[in-house]
Amino acid sequence: MLRALLLLVSVVAIAHAELCKPDAQNAFKVRISIKTALGDNAYAWDANEEYLFRAMVAFAMRRYSSKSTTQISNVLLCNVTDRVSFWFVVTDSSKNVTTVPGSEVEAAIRMNRNRINNAFLLSDKTLQFLKITSTLSPPVEPSTPVWIIVFGVVLCLIVAGIVFLIVSGIQKHKKKNKESTERENLEEKVEVTLENGIPCEALDLKAGHINGVFAAEDERFTSL
Amino acid sequence: MEKSRPLWDNPLQFVFACISYAVGLGNVWRFPYLCQMYGGGGFLIPYLIMLIAEGMPLLYLELAVGQRMRQGSIGAWKIISPYLCGVGVASVVVSFFLSMYYNVINAWAFWYLFHSFQDPLPWATCPLNSNRTGYEEECEKTSSTQYFWYRQTLNIAPSLEASGSVQWEQALCLTLAWLVVYLCILRGTASTGKVVYVTASLPYCVLIIYLIRGLTLHGAVNGLVYMFTPKLEQLSNPKTWISAATQIFFSLGLGFGSLIAFASYNEPSNNCQRHAVIVSLINSTTSIFASIVTFSIYGFKATFNYESCINKVILLLLNAFDLEEGSLTADNLNEMKDHLMATYPQEYAQLMPQIKNCSLEAELDTAVQGTGLAFIVYSEAIKNMEVPQLYSVLYFFMLLMLGIGSMLGNTAAILTPLTDSRVIASRFPKEVISGVVCFMNCIIGLIFTMEAGNYWFDIFNDYAATLSLLLIVLVETIAVCYIYGIRRFEKDLYTMIGCKPNWYWKIMWAFVSPLLIISLFIFYLTDYILTGTLQYQAWDATQVNVLGLGFFSVLNLSSCKDTSFFPNYTVPQSGLLEVRSWNQGHPLILWKGKPGKT
Numbered sequence: 095m096l097r098a099l100l101l102l103v104s105v106v107a108i109a110h111a112e113l114c115k116p117d118a119q120n121a122f123k124v125r126i127s128i129k130t131a132l133g134d135n136a137y138a139w140d141a142n143e144e145y146l147f148r149a150m151v152a153f154a155m156r157r158y159s160s161k162s163t164t165q166i167s168n169v170l171l172c173n174v175t176d177r178v179s180f181w182f183v184v185t186d187s188s189k190n191v192t193t194v195p196g197s198e199v200e201a202a203i204r205m206n207r208n209r210i211n212n213a214f215l216l217s218d219k220t221l222q223f224l225k226i227t228s229t230l231s232p233p234v235e236p237s238t239p240v241w242i243i244v245f246g247v248v249l250c251l252i253v254a255g256i257v258f259l260i261v262s263g264i265q266k267h268k269k270k271n272k273e274s275t276e277r278e279n280l281e282e283k284v285e286v287t288l289e290n291g292i293p294c295e296a297l298d299l300k301a302g303h304i305n306g307v308f309a310a311e312d313e314r315f316t317s318l
Numbered sequence: 319m320e321k322s323r324p325l326w327d328n329p330l331q332f333v334f335a336c337i338s339y340a341v342g343l344g345n346v347w348r349f350p351y352l353c354q355m356y357g358g359g360g361f362l363i364p365y366l367i368m369l370i371a372e373g374m375p376l377l378y379l380e381l382a383v384g385q386r387m388r389q390g391s392i393g394a395w396k397i398i399s400p401y402l403c404g405v406g407v408a409s410v411v412v413s414f415f416l417s418m419y420y421n422v423i424n425a426w427a428f429w430y431l432f433h434s435f436q437d438p439l440p441w442a443t444c445p446l447n448s449n450r451t452g453y454e455e456e457c458e459k460t461s462s463t464q465y466f467w468y469r470q471t472l473n474i475a476p477s478l479e480a481s482g483s484v485q486w487e488q489a490l491c492l493t494l495a496w497l498v499v500y501l502c503i504l505r506g507t508a509s510t511g512k513v514v515y516v517t518a519s520l521p522y523c524v525l526i527i528y529l530i531r532g533l534t535l536h537g538a539v540n541g542l543v544y545m546f547t548p549k550l551e552q553l554s555n556p557k558t559w560i561s562a563a564t565q566i567f568f569s570l571g572l573g574f575g576s577l578i579a580f581a582s583y584n585e586p587s588n589n590c591q592r593h594a595v596i597v598s599l600i601n602s603t604t605s606i607f608a609s610i611v612t613f614s615i616y617g618f619k620a621t622f623n624y625e626s627c628i629n630k631v632i633l634l635l636l637n638a639f640d641l642e643e644g645s646l647t648a649d650n651l652n653e654m655k656d657h658l659m660a661t662y663p664q665e666y667a668q669l670m671p672q673i674k675n676c677s678l679e680a681e682l683d684t685a686v687q688g689t690g691l692a693f694i695v696y697s698e699a700i701k702n703m704e705v706p707q708l709y710s711v712l713y714f715f716m717l718l719m720l721g722i723g724s725m726l727g728n729t730a731a732i733l734t735p736l737t738d739s740r741v742i743a744s745r746f747p748k749e750v751i752s753g754v755v756c757f758m759n760c761i762i763g764l765i766f767t768m769e770a771g772n773y774w775f776d777i778f779n780d781y782a783a784t785l786s787l788l789l790i791v792l793v794e795t796i797a798v799c800y801i802y803g804i805r806r807f808e809k810d811l812y813t814m815i816g817c818k819p820n821w822y823w824k825i826m827w828a829f830v831s832p833l834l835i836i837s838l839f840i841f842y843l844t845d846y847i848l849t850g851t852l853q854y855q856a857w858d859a860t861q862v863n864v865l866g867l868g869f870f871s872v873l874n875l876s877s878c879k880d881t882s883f884f885p886n887y888t889v890p891q892s893g894l895l896e897v898r899s900w901n902q903g904h905p906l907i908l909w910k911g912k913p914g915k916t
Contacts (some may be wrong), residue, residue: 129643175640227451241432245490248428252497259504260749267747 113193114170114183120196123224125179131220139178150210158202163187200226324507326583331511335580336597338518339727341604342720344569350609351687352561357552358545364562369602372834373566375826378594384581385590386810390734391575398802405793409575412786413731417759419778422766424721425491427714434710441466442701456859463698474857475769482769489767496760499725503752507583517723524716532614541617544682563838573787576727579734589815619699620681627676638669792835799828
């Protein structure tokens with residue numbers, strides 16, 4: 095009886111060893127970088143963490159295939175290294191000593207990747223399933239690209255500035271033209287005495303008018 | 319009644335205009351490169367000698383001519399001698415060529431500036447590929463900053479003849495750049511005079527901020543030590559002296575007619591001798607200052623890349639040999655590598671091709687100049703700083719100010735002769751002439767926004783102005799000294815300023831500067847003739863890069879550009895850039911993607 099039991103256990107162990115080894119069929123390698131992710135808050139990888147991992151994989155399988163037959167004991171881990179990295183397979187509970195096809199496992203893990211990551215406080219980069227590519231989230235893009243908004247604002251400011259300068263230039267030009275035509279009309283109507291092209295009314299005859307050019311030249315004359 | 323010539327409101331506006339024009343992108347992206355290539359701190363010796371021998375005298379000459387003749391370049395040279403108005407026309411044509419392609423740089427600066435208002439910066443990460451399993455292939459092979467520049471900004475074509483279509487985003491930015499320039503020159507000196515207060519002083523504010531930020535970055539000291547260690551043996555290399563002379567010459571913007579135009583709006587009694595000395599000293603000091611900033615940024619980038627490289631090697635070894643995390647660090651890496659090589663010789667040999675030899679020296683050695691430095695290297699450094707958006711906005715705004723300042727000078731060089739000529743000025747107001755010039759330049763500039771536009775830009779940048787300017791300035795110097803007569807010129811200066819130029823100026827004008835320019839001219843002509851088939855670098859997006867050297871190799875490719883203005887690509891290595899030759903418009907494919915020499 096004892097011998098039979100021993101034989102059964104060894105058969106199971108060998109079968110497990112057969113099923114879970116590096117590069118076995120339907121086996122996946124996992125690489126975990128806890129210190130990189132958590133720094134000083136890093137936890138140690140021990141048997142409890144392994145149990146949690148097996149539980150998460152079993153959970154993923156259950157959620158994916160919706161049949162609650164996968165047990166934690168169906169998930170086998172082997173070759174745990176210091177890195178921390180290891181291989182795992184998922185055995186089929188209905189048929190003994192066979193493994194669930196890799197594609198199913200892959201799909202299940204993909205679907206629940208977020209949950210698995212969060213259970214270990216890790217991310218896609220620090221909890222790597224080597225053959226399973228992760229779906230990267232695209233960056234958040236607003237509906238209108240930001241640069242067009244800024245471009246529009248700057249463009250409006252510049253165009254407003256140009257229009258303002260042009261319009262004020264035209265107004266100044268018109269005012270100058272109007273002044274010169276007014277002056278001509280004025281000269282035609284009344285015979286106005288002119289002094290150097292300037293009508294005498296414009297000159298302030300009482301206060302006098304200092305001509306800057308000649309005033310400066312006073313200094314050029316030698317004093318008597 | 320004759321309309322009096324518009325004047326600068328005060329001499330400070332004139333000085334600022336000259337500084338704004340002279341201090342341009344070349345001070346930021348070419349001088350640090352030359353410093354690195356030609357002996358670090360030792361390069362300052364030929365640089366300062368050339369400043370005294372040709373920079374200051376020629377600048378004073380042009381300013382004095384403009385201030386005395388009070389006309390744009392065509393009118394001024396016509397007064398000097400009626401047979402010489404061709405010199406003025408040549409200046410206007412060269413300025414026209416320059417303004418055609420130069421504003422594209424401002425368009426690129428606008429593009430980057432507008433994209434700096436996002437988190438994260440768009441050049442910080444690669445975009446995802448179509449099935450979202452990884453990053454875009456082209457981006458993986460090089461780096462996110464290069465991908466952003468070559469693919470998302472330029473959308474560069476694989477060769478010159480594959481012109482592609484006009485990129486509407488770049489076309490919009492170019493239109494905006496021309497509108498900004500139009501706004502600044504609309505009213506002539508009245509508007510330009512106000513704008514130059516901003517365009518001259520703002521770059522210095524940003525440079526000081528960057529100096530403080532740069533010096534406090536991790537690894538900046540490596541860059542500074544590397545740059546300032548003088549390698550005096552480079553002084554015996556004639557190329558050092560030629561590069562110094564060339565840099566002084568082109569950095570001051572002589573020969574375009576802009577300085578003559580600016581000086582023509584001066585009061586006749588303005589002391590242009592003092593201003594010439596001030597402007598040339600400020601220009602050179604800015605170059606040195608900018609290279610301190612650039613080298614601290616280089617040091618930071620090189621240290622960052624070196625440490626990333628080391629971390630990648632560590633990760634590779636940890637994963638391959640399943641070692642415990644933290645057992646390999648940067649300090650024990652070399653001993654551990656030897657240990658692993660001894661313990662697992664076979665696996666190690668398999669890994670060997672992937673293990674890079676990380677070297678800080680090699681990272682610092684990658685000398686880059688031109689648009690590569692401004693838009694790739696700097697944005698790479700910025701994305702790794704804290705609050706990158708702020709630094710990015712500041713930096714590209716500074717580039718914009720530098721570029722617009724230079725554009726103001728260029729357009730002044732074209733517009734002043736046009737507004738001086740009575741034929742045109744009597745029929746059309748100043749605003750219309752400026753508008754037409756800006757519009758024509760904008761339309762022609764759309765060539766540079768096409769997919770092959772960057773290649774056209776390189777051609778224009780290298781060939782549009784170089785030889786012509788040397789010839790123009792040579793003829794100018796000889797005309798003033800020997801045709802107009804140096805005694806007559808002396809008298810004119812005495813009338814304007816009140817003191818005669820001393821023997822230093824006269825010797826430089828009459829002998830030293832013309833000799834220097836003649837020797838530069840002969841050198842470039844022979845270099846041009848000896849080069850034979852001209853080549854340009856092209857971006858090949860389809861090449862499979864076996865060695866995966868990525869950013870490092872692409873930088874090496876752009877660093878193998880020679881110092882002269884004539885491209886002389888020597889040893890291309892593998893990467894996405896391939897070399898093609900351009901022989902009278904019939905491009906031939908010389909080399910495609912193999913590591914090694916052409």
